[in-house]
Amino acid sequence: MLEEYKKFAIRGNVIDMAVGIIIGAAFGTVVQSLVKDVLTPPLGLLTGGTDFTNLFVVLKEGTPEAPYATLQAAQDAGAVTINLGTFVNAVFSFLIVSFAVFLLVRYINQVREPEEGPAPPPTIKKCPYCVADIPIKASRCPHCTSELPEEPTPEAESATAG
Numbered sequence: 001m002l003e004e005y006k007k008f009a010i011r012g013n014v015i016d017m018a019v020g021i022i023i024g025a026a027f028g029t030v031v032q033s034l035v036k037d038v039l040t041p042p043l044g045l046l047t048g049g050t051d052f053t054n055l056f057v058v059l060k061e062g063t064p065e066a067p068y069a070t071l072q073a074a075q076d077a078g079a080v081t082i083n084l085g086t087f088v089n090a091v092f093s094f095l096i097v098s099f100a101v102f103l104l105v106r107y108i109n110q111v112r113e114p115e116e117g118p119a120p121p122p123t124i125k126k127c128p129y130c131v132a133d134i135p136i137k138a139s140r141c142p143h144c145t146s147e148l149p150e151e152p153t154p155e156a157e158s159a160t161a162g
Helices: 004-007 014-044 071-076 084-112 152-161
Strands: 057-060 080-082 122-127 133-135
Touching: 014 084, 122 152
Parallel strands: none
Antiparallel strands: 057 080, 122 133
């Protein structure tokens, strides 16, 4: 059973998943810092000096009783609160992470899709008598030995059209 576990653990998918989780956790920390330290202070200024971290509603007061200057003070007093500011920060974090993941998936899809170009000219055709695949330039079928009708080439068609 230990050998099976070793085989499972060193498979490429498991290692890729582990690397993804580790990078995702680190990315989450960076995004939380971006939201908390970079985005919410200017948004707070735009909304009249509101500090989103300390935006909360007291449902049940603790001891000592309200008012509480900060969310931490309310939690230290044992108050029951609805933490609206923490939720707003989490929504900002989610939007940033989801947008970053969208950009990553979009880039990966662009890399995976082959560039569309003109289709290569055909190299085989079907014999009208035995329906075997034969080279496009063949004048006789190698399977049934039938003479093949002359098919007009694109060059010949353009010469007769003009």
